[in-house]
Amino acid sequence: MSNTEISSRLSFMAFGAEQRRRVAALKPQISALIGGALERFYSQARATPVTAAFFRDGAHMQKAKAAQQAHWLHIADGEFDDEFYQSVRRIGSVHARIGLEPRWYIGAYALVLEDLLRGLARKQTLMGRVRAFFGRSDAQEVSIAIMKAALLDMDLSVSIYFEQAQADRTLAVEKLTGALESLAKGDMSADLAGLPEAFAALEHNYNSAVANLRELIGSVIESTDQIRAGSGEIAIASEDLARRTESNAASLEETAASITMMDQRLMATAEAAAKTVQTADGAIATVSGGRSVADLAVQAMSRVSESAKGIDGVIEGLDKIAFQTRVLAMNAAVEAGRAGDAGRGFAVVADLVSALAMRAEEEAQRARSQLTVTQTDIVTAVEAVQKVDGALAEISGGVGQVHELLATMAADNQAQSSAINQISAAISSMDKSTQQNAAMVEETSAAARNLTNEVQLLSQQATRFQVRDSKRAHLSAVGQSKAAQSPLKMIA
Numbered sequence: 001m002s003n004t005e006i007s008s009r010l011s012f013m014a015f016g017a018e019q020r021r022r023v024a025a026l027k028p029q030i031s032a033l034i035g036g037a038l039e040r041f042y043s044q045a046r047a048t049p050v051t052a053a054f055f056r057d058g059a060h061m062q063k064a065k066a067a068q069q070a071h072w073l074h075i076a077d078g079e080f081d082d083e084f085y086q087s088v089r090r091i092g093s094v095h096a097r098i099g100l101e102p103r104w105y106i107g108a109y110a111l112v113l114e115d116l117l118r119g120l121a122r123k124q125t126l127m128g129r130v131r132a133f134f135g136r137s138d139a140q141e142v143s144i145a146i147m148k149a150a151l152l153d154m155d156l157s158v159s160i161y162f163e164q165a166q167a168d169r170t171l172a173v174e175k176l177t178g179a180l181e182s183l184a185k186g187d188m189s190a191d192l193a194g195l196p197e198a199f200a201a202l203e204h205n206y207n208s209a210v211a212n213l214r215e216l217i218g219s220v221i222e223s224t225d226q227i228r229a230g231s232g233e234i235a236i237a238s239e240d241l242a243r244r245t246e247s248n249a250a251s252l253e254e255t256a257a258s259i260t261m262m263d264q265r266l267m268a269t270a271e272a273a274a275k276t277v278q279t280a281d282g283a284i285a286t287v288s289g290g291r292s293v294a295d296l297a298v299q300a301m302s303r304v305s306e307s308a309k310g311i312d313g314v315i316e317g318l319d320k321i322a323f324q325t326r327v328l329a330m331n332a333a334v335e336a337g338r339a340g341d342a343g344r345g346f347a348v349v350a351d352l353v354s355a356l357a358m359r360a361e362e363e364a365q366r367a368r369s370q371l372t373v374t375q376t377d378i379v380t381a382v383e384a385v386q387k388v389d390g391a392l393a394e395i396s397g398g399v400g401q402v403h404e405l406l407a408t409m410a411a412d413n414q415a416q417s418s419a420i421n422q423i424s425a426a427i428s429s430m431d432k433s434t435q436q437n438a439a440m441v442e443e444t445s446a447a448a449r450n451l452t453n454e455v456q457l458l459s460q461q462a463t464r465f466q467v468r469d470s471k472r473a474h475l476s477a478v479g480q481s482k483a484a485q486s487p488l489k490m491i492a
Contacts, residue, residue: 005159006080009152019145024078026142029120034072037115038065041108051104067091072112075149088153092160096168097197102158109154117143168196179206188214224459231455234448245434259424273410280402287396294389301382305375315367322360329354 010016042065045051055061071091074084095105120142172195179192188210195203332350336343 006085006152006156009155010080013148013152015145015148015152019141019148020078020080022078022142022145023076023149026120026146027073027076027078030076030116031073033116033119034069034076034112037112037119038068038072040115041111044111045104045108051100054098054100071153075153078149080149080152085156088156089160092157093164095157096161096164099197102161105157105161106154109150113147113150116146120146168199172196172199172202176202176206179210183210188217221459224455228452228455228459231448231452234444234451238442238444238448241437245437248434255427259420259427262420270410270414273407277407277410284396284400287392290388290392294385294392297385298382298389301378301385305378305382309375312368312371315364315371319361319364319368322357322364325360326354326357329357 042061045055046061055064068091071087074087077084094100095102175192175195179190182188182190191210192203192206329350332353333347336347336350339346
């Protein structure tokens with residue numbers, strides 16, 4: 001659209017210079033009224049969810065209101081020149097870009113024009129001046145001029161809206177057509193970009209679909225590479241397994257013979273352990289008997305010690321008797337001295353009795369000393385016997401532990417013998433299974449070769465699609481890495 005379009009519209013609407021001059025004469029009044037009229041419209045826009053969604057916040061709405069007010073002042077100039085045209089195009093393009101339908105724009109004109117015309121009608125003094133200046137019927141002509149100016153602006157804005165919308169649709173269709181043509185040829189390396197804002201959802205959905213398809217094809221390519229590598233490895237591993245199976249059969253026979261020998265040796269070890277357990281039982285019995293004898297010896301020595309205490313009492317009694325006898329002999333000597341010659345014989349007897357009493361005291365003292373030594377020896381002997389009893393107790397405990405260990409070893413040997421018997425039976429079964437596996441491996445090798453051929457065909461079909469080079473390189477690297485880490489590769 002060009003400025004010549006405005007001229008043709010002015011001509012068709014019979015919107016001549018006189019009517020445009022009438023609009024320009026009302027610019028001061030329009031400038032005074034337009035703010036309130038637009039405030040009414042934007043209040044209605046805030047209350048309507050559909051139109052409120054076009055504004056981010058209150059500041060955004062105030063900015064839009066200021067732009068609309070400036071545009072209305074361009075209309076009130078009545079010039080409809082290039083500046084007015086650029087303002088109309090800017091507004092129409094914005095409405096087309098954000099997807100504001102014309103019905104909301106036309107509704108805004110209805111609200112604004114209502115307030116403008118009512119405001120002008122209320123200014124009776126102003127209208128009287130207008131009638132005095134233009135003539136009697138100029139008030140009606142002013143309303144017609146304002147309506148024509150508003151309809152011209154509305155016509156241009158809506159036309160630009162549809163023009164921009166059509167251009168956006170054409171651009172979107174062209175880009176989408178090009179993308180679909182590339183997709184039809186199997187090229188999925190490029191995303192759809194550069195669509196107008198109104199087609200952002202279409203662009204996002206298309207790119208998401210292509211991304212999913214690209215990921216799917218990439219996964220198919222990756223899987224075919226892995227399956228192809230894996231099937232080849234299976235074939236190689238199957239052939240190698242067939243060779244190893246024959247070797248395993250011979251090894252299993254040798255293993256079975258070795259296990260039989262191990263079983264025989266374990267049985268002999270179990271018998272020896274059982275005999276050792278019996279010997280340990282005898283040792284435990286002997287040690288227990290020794291401890292009993294030691295206990296009897298301790299008891300006997302305890303009784304001897306008690307007897308020695310009694311003997312000490314007897315010696316003490318004899319000592320007292322000897323002392324009293326010596327005192328008695330001294331008294332007898334005194335009496336014999338008093339008797340004179342008649343008592344000499346009795347004095348000799350008294351001396352002999354006194355000497356005998358002193359000797360008895362000396363013997364009693366020697367007996368007490370000997371008894372003290374004997375009691376000391378008895379205590380030492382009791383302690384020695386107790387130490388022997390403690391040593392025998394430790395020996396008994398050690399022999400008991402040895403007995404438990406030997407019993408455990410005997411049980412373990414028996415369990416190992418049973419386990420080896422089971423292993424021998426399992427090896428025999430494995431020998432039979434190995435022979436069967438050899439035949440199955442041949443069938444697996446043939447199936448792996450067939451699988452390789454099928455995967456090759458699938459890979460040729462998948463490579464018809466072109467994905468991003470970095471994606472393809474990544475998939476190839478992943479496939480090679482996984483193939484290098486394949487368990488079959490490590491087995492082969």
